Amino acid sequence: MSELASPPSGAAAPWEGGAPTTDAAPTPFVPEQKRPEDAPTVRLGPSSETPTVPAVPSSTIAGTELAGRYRLRTRVGSDAAAGAEFWQAEDTILRRDVGATVLRRFTGESISESEAAARADEIVARALRAGSFEHSGCARLLDVLAPGTGGIPHDVLGVAVTEWVPGRSLAEVMADGLIKPIAAARAVAPLAAAAEEAHRHGLVLGCDHPQRVRITPEGRAQLCFALPRPNVTAADDIRGLGAVLYTLLTSRWPLSSADAALAGLGAAERSPGGSLVPPSEQRPGVPVELDALTRGTLGPAGAPGQVHTAAAVHRLLDEVVAEHDRMALFPPADDGVPSGPGDVWQDKGRTVTPSDPRRRRKLATGLSALAVAVLLVLGYIAVQLGSVFSEGDAPPIKVDGGAVSAPAAAPADATQPDPAAAPGGVAAVAGVQVYDTVGDRDNSTRVSRVIDGDPSSGWSTFSYKQQFPALKPGVGVMVSFASAVQLSELTIESPSAGTVIQVRSAPAPDAAFDETVPITEVTLRDHSTPVSLAGSQPVTHVLLWISKLSGGGDAHSSEIDEVQFRRAGS
Template identity: 30%
Template sequence: MPSSAGPSIDTITEGGRVTQVGEGQDADETTPPVMTFGAPTAGEILAERYELVEHINNDSAGRLVWRGVDVVLRRPVAVVLRYPGGESATEMLQAAVAASRVIHPNLVGVYDAIDEADRAYVVREWVDGRSLRELVADGSMDGGRATAVGNAVASALAAVHATGMVHGNVHPGTVMISDDGRVVLADARTDGADTRESDVRAVGGILYFALTGYWPHAEAPLRGATAGHGRAAIPDAVRDAGGAAAAPRQVRAGVPAYLDDLTMDLLDAEIAPPSSDVLSAELARLDVPADDDYLDNSGPLRFAAEPGDEPSPLAAAGGRKVALGIAGLLAVALVGLLIGINTLGGDDEDPQTSPVAAPTSSTPVSEEPAAPVTRNLKISAARIIDPDSRNRSEVRDAEKVFDGDRDEGWSTETYPRSNFGNLKRGMGVWIDLGAERTVKSVQVNLSVPGASAELLTGTVNAPSTSTGDDQVLTAYLKNRIGQPFEAHDGTTMAFNGFDADQKYRYLLFWITDLPQSGNGFKLGVQEITVQGS
């Protein structure tokens, strides 16, 4: 087992090869060992709960990263320690507390943050897998895989930004890919030096790195590079005389034009980047199986929408190469070519050759259907599902969950215990999208943290009575979307486990346990947002 004085980057566990980067700092092989006094030892139990099993690595800021076990819940955890605690650990602990409030499939979960004065530590989810930096060291990714990684990172940032926070630490060392293919973003920072825009531009850097193996941000390399954040392990992008990075398609063959354009747009300081939720929606649209034929991987990104639909939000946010404009230029070039051929041919033109009609402005550019645009879907109706109560006093105000006002929503009454006083199986909010839709994600904003809930779906639309509510619940419990949240420590729940090949009309946000509020237990649902097409 590696000692704390000699960092070991990689460890073999039953789940595979692992790299656990400490609080966003890439472990740097060139950094001298960090000496600490009173270092923890294997078998030690922190906070009477977290047993240290094996030291994984030290980061360049002196944090120690251990693999551990939560002896209460019997689950593996990563423990990031800093010596000493107190004021020197404030930024690390604040970042961990902020990150713990956002629960999302593409964010590493943060479980605990403890300051013991002589040392401080953060306990977070253990990820069996490797960082993006390590994976790309074995070879750059194809367009489809790079798009999937970018989509996951943008989706995580959208969840972070929805709470008003900034991640501030997006780079190949904090993007991790688990052995089962899950992409997660780790180790947010809270030092105030970054913005939402810099987060979004960092997604361009992630795409560039995944496609080429180079880092494009010369003016803003990996944060803290001079202090040794593993920057030397990532080569700088190939640049022209003016310092501009070469486009991915100039670095390697096979990069799809649409992804090349999107990446360079995100990196171009003269083009305003889209918001993270818009970027997430656009990358989700592009993150499709390779055998889907509506996306031309050899040509530029199509920002056109279906007739009657709004244009792609990313086009309005700064996309610069629109397929229609390219097709128009090609049409003009073809007309010029035909005229030139006709002029050079003169009277020698073969009379048996059928004339070729030049394209006109009315000639359709393409008969292929445009890809669907992901946007916020309209909720046409909502009601409260309360199957175990004959008193229907809590079924009012359901319309407030989709009125656009997060300061006002629907709330349960106050109960003596979290399980609705053992009087009910739960309560929920049923929503109707008005028609069957392709749904990408559902975000639920709550009044307080600590609730347990899940998202269900079905086709039953029964009357708003106790009997009707029971029919809805019984039918919908068979169809869960994604994973349920247990004692969720944030105020935003994001559900993303929708089947791309299935249409949805009715959804049920079902609450199984209430958080404490004052002298009792209650919960408010402030707003429900559905994204899809």
């Protein structure tokens, strides 16, 4: 994948016919000459009292190794206002790509060495303060080489190393043509979230330069190079967010035209009065909210509708995206961009891309495998159904307490019972859990013992010093079935006589208590207590709610050893 390369230092100025090129030879880093309207916010003026820094040969060329670890590979841009170069570099120890922002000493300006060092110290100090800040909207800072670090060239005043952001520059994205306005809003939202978080911590990103931002393969704008100029403020970040959005909507950079030319972008159009031409006047389909957002972030200070915080930018972008998602079922307004393959609404004249033969073969193979699997499942079901209907004379299976066995064969002369008059069998339980509306669930790891078919093991509540509902309203056992079942009877095995249990149906295992419906209430006897559920409605979840514990004094608790449900007979 090609990277956008800025012109080597000393190339012709953009308005003199210069074009972005890659570094072909070691050349000194000289700030590009700017027209007055393109000048950066702060420029360091000449000093007549102190000697100027003599011109020195550049030593930041492709292949230069910094601190014995980071090898510069491709220069992808520069920020003259910060005296910074942007490089794609290689971490030779961890064998990975990184982004390197290299602060260079200006060789064409009349500033003293002490002034250049002081400016670098301020920029690097700001980067060190931001070292603990991490956000998905900006590349993570990995290393900072402060002035005086061994192994860096003599004309390098500092280096910041960040994660390399894969993807494309703004110019490369715009070279493919305009993108949909909603895609632009989705792209800028993560960058706005990063700026919001940084400003909350008293930090700034410096996203007001087009070559500091890249678009990831997922379509997210991400800050990729650190070390902004020393006087950058939160207000500059807000203007930068508006500029990135404006560029994605119009393919033109609205801030410095010199920065736009270096980045390979056109300068934004302006009216005769000097104001920016809104994106909606340059292309159709731009939502009025995005139009207002670009005006509010890029307009003059104090203008009506000015946006003052990154949080406001982030919130408005999220609202635009959410509204678009809500209206996705309605035909979109024409935005001048052809529909994509994944769009719900397609252009009538859209050309259908021929299908890939290899993909068709893979799809056919997958469908064949699926058909074979379906046939095997249908065959298994047929065999099982055949065995059920062919063994009509076999004795019925008896299920008792979870154990499955076949009863002994009846004598030949015994009278066979009428199957229609036989009572319903035991209902199989699919799951069980402790139900507690407050506090910890009592002995939740042991609750499965109430359905294990072994009355000698059981589950018990905690021991409470006071009777319910002094400390809590109660505690229960929620029993779930695989599907709705009509029950006729419930048997509870328990040694805790006097325990009061409400039997309630529930719409879900985690339903609120107010959503459960009472079926009946029972006071447990010692050992086995049958509970009639005749006349109840089919249920999927049954709650055994203990509203009164057994015991007395300062030791109140109840134990349930086994529960068994029977289906209604027919």
